Amino acid sequence: MGDCRRCGKCCTGLTFTLPGVASNRLFREYYQAHGCRIEGNTLHVPLRCPHLTEENLCDIHDTKPLLCKTFRGKKQGKFYVDKGCGYND
Ligand code: SF4
């Protein structure tokens, strides 16, 4: 396992496993209209957390959510960074 590269990907884009998202027309149209990308059962949401600084640091580091504190790149539940996270190397 590698280390965090401070690339900020985990704070700028969310990837979810969402079974059926591609086959449900309403879901598909809604997410695509909001700039999301769908690949099979995977939904990519291009959001930048408002707490991420320009240096890719977290401005609420001491009080950030538990998911952020425990994040290690690999798939955790429905949320993960699929490519490029240093923890995945
Ligand atoms: S995606 Fe991985 S390497 Fe990049 S900032 Fe998040 S934890 Fe660190």
Ligand code: SF4
């Ligand atoms: S709260 Fe901090 S660690 Fe969590 S997504 Fe936002 S910037 Fe990233």
